[in-house]
Amino acid sequence: MVNVLIADDSMLTRTVIKDLLSRDRNITVVGEVSDGQEAVRSTCRLRPDLIIMDVMMPLMDGLAATVEIMASCPTPILILSANVDPMDSRSAFNAIKHGALDVMEKPQGVVTEAFEEIAAQLIQRVKFLSKVRVIHHFRRPRQRVAAAQPADHRRSVLAIGASTGGPKAVMRLMKELPRETGARVLIVQHIARGFAAGFAEWLDRESPLTVRLAREADLLEEGVALVAPNGVHMEVQDGRIVLSDAAPVNSCRPSVDVLFHSLARSDLATRAVGVLFTGMGRDGAEGMAALRRSGGYNIAQDEASSAVFGMPRAAIDLGGVHQTLALADIPAAVVRLLQKESNDRH
Incomplete structure (x- = not known):
């Protein structure tokens, strides 16, 4: 009851x-x-x-x-x-x-x-x-976490997937993501109908980056985060955003899997960092595994800091995750991966 x-x-x-x-x-x-x-x-x-x-x-x-x-x-x-x-x-x-x-x-x-x-x-x-x-995350003692080990090639695209409990987790990462990284960010958050625009506006106020809803044919821009609108899938094709009302995947539209798979098929795969936050079900797991096979570097939120460990667990079980980290440790790990490109420019 x-x-x-x-x-x-x-x-x-x-x-x-x-x-x-x-x-x-x-x-x-x-x-x-x-x-x-x-x-x-x-x-x-x-x-x-x-x-x-x-x-x-x-x-x-x-x-x-x-x-x-x-x-x-x-x-x-x-x-x-x-x-x-x-x-x-x-x-x-x-x-x-x-x-x-x-x-x-x-x-x-x-x-x-x-x-x-x-x-x-x-x-x-x-x-x-x-x-x-x-969970009161702030009461848990912090543990020492090994630094992410990026590949030799650049990382410049950050793809984020989240569901239940995700808005707070996504906000935490976006708030700590310096604009100087030049990251191009893509976000799929499962959220109730009509709230995607409000979610993007909220992130825009909280984050150093510009955050807005994705539009058809948008280019991936440095320092800009694009949020999937309600009711449509968001993919990347030839460096541009493609929105579609194709059938739901994992009962979701937008689907994290659709975004991750599109990156895995693109020439951006080896420059991508995938992050999968808390959520029910398994959306994002197969796409994250595909992204890893194509050269992406993937991070999943750990069980202790997740409201629901379903999506991260599924990705871990499929072998698509390089690191499993507490929410508090994910921003620093992501920044380290993205800063390599920033450093490579000088």
Whole structure:
């Protein structure tokens, strides 16, 4: 049984969420609150398996409540946002930065055309996220990690794949990636419909690099990171971006495998660094193995720092990974690999 606490200042929204969650006999709503302060108190008192948290609430908003909850009684949190406009989703992504696991669109009621789809997604997300371990990474002692050993050839393309728990991990890497590396970055993040643009805008504010959604025929530019838009695959062909609505791969579109495979087939393979972060399933594993065979250098997030170790584990099991590192150690390893090209220019 999954015990859920709902935190939303709208009684109508709370009623809608309770109604759709009641469709699954294995989900029980153990409490509902209308402000962030009560969300913190109720979480520590009720100890739910998951909190469904609104972004905008009185007294204390969802971001501040997330910070307090993760400090006092860490609990899996799913952020709901009523508006998927990039500028209005900042608080949702900042909540992820401070410990929330995921974000999705708030169900508005049966009048919404996509309500049934959102309802099914919410139930699935609740059941999955409630099982995720919430970890205080900063409490774990740091371990000495061997430096990455780059090949003799240059590394100038960074391809990143991530799913559940990924936005925070991707942000951590992008924030510590110096613009001076001249990296050309490609990002595939599994994220709820409508939030890819907000994710790119959030990364753009957090990172020294320019980050934006990829467009058809974009060139790979130094110091620019391109994020795969919602609902389309992103590939690299002849140094340009190709977007397609081809069938999902590993039930995902965009798919990390599609991006990695395209790099493996290209003349950029020997200059590529692949990074696979936390996520459910195995998307990215086969593509990462192909990239390694073609001369790419690959890093996977380790189990201890992953919210979900599915994708990294699958890549490791296929032999596609050169290094398995804690999230805190991945940025330095990536920078070392990319700095070789920077150094080679002088």
